[in-house]
Amino acid sequence: METEHGAVETPMFMPVGTQGSVKAVEHRELLELGVQIILGNAYHLYLRPGMEVIREAGGLHRFVGWERPILTDSGGYQVFSLTDLRRIEDKGVTFRSHLDGSTHVFSPESVVTIQRELGADIMMVLDECTPYPCELDYAARSNALTLRWAERCKEAFEKDGPRYAHGQALFGIVQGSVYREVRERSAEALVKIGFDGYAVGGLAVGEPVETMYEISEVCDAVLPREKPRYLMGVGTPANLLESVERGMDLFDCVLPTRNGRNANVFTRSGGLNLRNAIYKADFAPVDPECSCYTCSNFTRAYLRHLFQAKEILALQLATIHNLAFYLWLMREMRKVILDGRFRAWKLEMLAKLSGGESMVQ
Numbered sequence: 001m002e003t004e005h006g007a008v009e010t011p012m013f014m015p016v017g018t019q020g021s022v023k024a025v026e027h028r029e030l031l032e033l034g035v036q037i038i039l040g041n042a043y044h045l046y047l048r049p050g051m052e053v054i055r056e057a058g059g060l061h062r063f064v065g066w067e068r069p070i071l072t073d074s075g076g077y078q079v080f081s082l083t084d085l086r087r088i089e090d091k092g093v094t095f096r097s098h099l100d101g102s103t104h105v106f107s108p109e110s111v112v113t114i115q116r117e118l119g120a121d122i123m124m125v126l127d128e129c130t131p132y133p134c135e136l137d138y139a140a141r142s143n144a145l146t147l148r149w150a151e152r153c154k155e156a157f158e159k160d161g162p163r164y165a166h167g168q169a170l171f172g173i174v175q176g177s178v179y180r181e182v183r184e185r186s187a188e189a190l191v192k193i194g195f196d197g198y199a200v201g202g203l204a205v206g207e208p209v210e211t212m213y214e215i216s217e218v219c220d221a222v223l224p225r226e227k228p229r230y231l232m233g234v235g236t237p238a239n240l241l242e243s244v245e246r247g248m249d250l251f252d253c254v255l256p257t258r259n260g261r262n263a264n265v266f267t268r269s270g271g272l273n274l275r276n277a278i279y280k281a282d283f284a285p286v287d288p289e290c291s292c293y294t295c296s297n298f299t300r301a302y303l304r305h306l307f308q309a310k311e312i313l314a315l316q317l318a319t320i321h322n323l324a325f326y327l328w329l330m331r332e333m334r335k336v337i338l339d340g341r342f343r344a345w346k347l348e349m350l351a352k353l354s355g356g357e358s359m360v361q
């Protein structure tokens with residue numbers, strides 16, 4: 001996937017940098033890890049520091065000092081999940097800031113303007129992310145609204161060009177909860193409107209994992225092969241393996257970063273909880289097969305000590321390793337896809353990953 005801030009190899013995992021920062025890691029570490037694209041969030045950045053500061057800084061890339069691609073979420077998801085006081089109408093969604101209770105309106109047009117001003121390489125349309133469970137009737141009505149909003153986002157996107165010296169792309173978002181026919185309708189209508197890429201939203205919200213895979217297959221069948229597909233908010237290493245097999249290209253999730261900060265680390269043979277007493281004098285690296293900075297220099301015992309002592313370095317080292325693991329997983333997938341041995345390798349990986357301790361999902 002080409003952007004003016006560089007190419008993104010797919011399939012790819014995008015670390016979450018909600019506030020313009022991937023929690024607990026410096027940009028130079030992200031670069032060292034081979035991170036090619038990060039996420040920012042329009043809702044959070046719009047509320048704080050606010051668009052005036054971003055505009056004055058010359059856009060998000062300059063403000064945060066990141067020269068590679070950035071994708072911003074429109075903020076719809078946060079409006080629906082973070083704020084309790086909200087009103088959804090055709091014109092847009094009225095909500096109260098989770099910071100100070102002030103009232104704001106996000107419309108399809110305003111989220112395009114906000115993301116133009118942020119200067120994201122990839123912008124997302126405004127959508128309603130339906131909760132789970134969700135009645136068929138609600139899913140269908142909500143999806144109709146999401147499609148009307150998608151059309152208005154596209155119009156606003158075409159009317160109003162980029163603010164900075166680089167181009168921007170706009171992705172549509174397939175909704176429709178767990179209902180095949182609503183998902184199909186949603187994907188078909190979005191393709192008709194025409195976007196640079198397509199996201200599948202409203203999954204990984206509590207539905208059974210088999211349902212998530214089934215809906216990914218439904219979307220895969222409708223969405224154009226030559227455009228990137230982005231499965232939003234997913235997921236565990238096993239989810240990534242299964243979803244790539246089902247034609248998904250891009251992923252974002254707080255799991256590697258959030259779990260890392262909670263002493264939960266991913267390894268090639270399953271997850272570990274570094275707070276466990278069994279690691280007290282375990283002088284092996286977190287993952288003996290990993291070549292990241294953490295695994296090359298430190299032991300499980302040291303990381304456990306840092307977590308016990310509530311040292312900031314614990315969060316940094318665990319996050320670095322977890323991101324290294326996710327990026328390694330994606331790199332391996334790209335390799336075995338090209339070698340034509342994805343399926344056999346996937347089965348082998350799934351068996352290995354099912355070892356270890358239970359992880360926070």
Ligand SMILES: [Zn+2]
Binds near residue numbers: 292294296325
């Ligand atoms: Zn490592």
